[in-house]
Amino acid sequence: MSESTDPALPEDRTAPAGPAAEIAAGYAFTGPALDLGALLWDGACLPDRQIRIPLAMLNRHGLVAGATGTGKTKTLQLIAEQLSANGVPVFLADIKGDVSGITAPGTPGERIDERARDVAQIWEPTGYPGEFYSLGGIGPGIPLRSTVTSFGPVLMSKVLQLNQTQEQSLGLIFHYADTKGLELIDLKDLRAVVAFLVSDQGKPELKGIGGLSTVTAGVILRALTAFEQQGASEFFGEPEFDTSEFLRTAADGRGLVSVLELPAVQDKPQLFSTFLMWLLADLYNDLPEVGDLDKPKLVFFFDEAHLLFSGASKAFLASITQTVRLIRSKGVGVFFVTQTPKDVPADVLAQLGNRVQHALRAFTPDDAKALKATVKTFPRSAYDLEELLTGLGTGEAVITVLSENGAPTPVAATRLRAPQSLMGPVAAADLERAVKSSLLWSRYAEPVDRESAYEKISAEQAAAEAQAEAAAAAAEAEKEAKAAEKEAARAARSAPKPDPSLAEQVVGSGLFRSLARSIGTQLGREISRSIFGTARRRR
Ligand SMILES: Nc1ncnc2c1ncn2[C@@H]1O[C@H](COP(=O)(O)OP(=O)(O)O)[C@@H](O)[C@H]1O
Ligand SMILES: [Mg+2]
Structure with a gap:
């Protein structure tokens, strides 16, 4: 990156004191750096003015x-x-x-050649070592799942779109489960706990929690049911994904590129974006300083x-801000990709040291406003931004x-x-083959329903109570049958009755039974929570 002599360029562009040379000098790093491209100045692309980003930053x-x-x-x-080429794993x-x-x-082509020439890039078609994931096994990829307990109340409130009061209430419910040592594995479990708390048996427990109303618990219960009906059950459960899989390098030393395939869940933006945050929070929890x-x-x-x-919510934003601030010292960099900097809260934006701003439109008054706001987020520069x-x-x-x-480089x-890998999707068959041949496939492909674990915990009690329960169930069934007869007779005249399946499912759940048995007892070790209220990994 010499600054003095290049006979091909007009003098004002090569003069040491010229703006282009000054900008380029700001990118002459001594350590390893990633090559982004070539400087554009005064309407020309200057291949000898390389714009880069230090690997360490x-x-x-x-x-x-x-x-x-x-x-x-x-x-x-x-x-x-x-990053991969430099041995850094990427998600x-x-x-x-x-x-x-x-x-x-x-794929080589004229446009690639032209771009490569413009920016002095030696372009060689290259594929990088990768692993494909999917959310809950929807779409192609190794399924990623989280347990409900690990996901925690803040992220769960986000996907359930709860308001602040409801979010606080859900926090209390998690806290209740945590102090009881109850692991909430899937959505069924969470629903069972909430249903238990609003049931006659659970009412005294609900009172004991304090600050949680039956009405709010009922709202949460309905939100959970609706969420399950949207097919969200797939994303919660076991085996829970271990985010340390993302930190691997390939045999040749290149960083593994973990690609989470989301097209199949594009219609669930709240879910997948919150899930991404869970991955990040989980990495944060596990990694050392x-x-x-x-x-x-x-x-x-x-x-x-x-x-x-x-x-x-406020709690959610505060957690994002905190995660982004602290995860840096755990060796993880986060890049947000979005339309305008306005999409990112100021507290988060202030922590994003590296900025690549592509073109903005200025069609509408709103566009113009966004443009002005974007310009303000950049350091002063020699350009009319x-x-x-x-x-x-x-x-x-x-x-x-x-x-x-650590100082910002001049605006360039x-x-x-041009990327050296394929711009666009790989063939579906290739993706499928990569997924099925992955070592992780056998570990994560099949969901495991550990619901019976709770019954195991209180197996002795269960045995003793099984008989009593059976007797009670028989009596209940008889009563229900009679009631159903009456109900059927009434049905023709009255309004449609509520769907009984929810109550049935809840009462039938193993967790509910073990809860009912264990009021006042501790089922397991108390669960401790970290940033976002996500639970620490059990290793
Ligand atoms: N660095 C680049 N090198 C070569 N072609 C590019 C580059 N950036 C963008 N393109 C071209 O522009 C198209 C749109 O880019 P893309 O990254 O998909 O846009 P966005 O993500 O902002 O919607 C690409 O399909 C590609 O043809
Ligand atoms: Mg895009």
């Missing part, structure tokens, strides 16, 4: 923003590839299904990040990163390099 987080179709996903792919959420191609070599490393242990790309923040940001081409961006000493308009 990738735990300082980042934001990739821009309107749809401007190149955000390809930027993510480009950064992910180079990517593949929302549109267009980043699975990172595992396959890219390491301070600043030569390179991160993992870089986590959070695509469509606006989904995470929209409709988020408002004009620049609306005029950038596809695969071009305005960049500022943290230099090795950049033509980005």
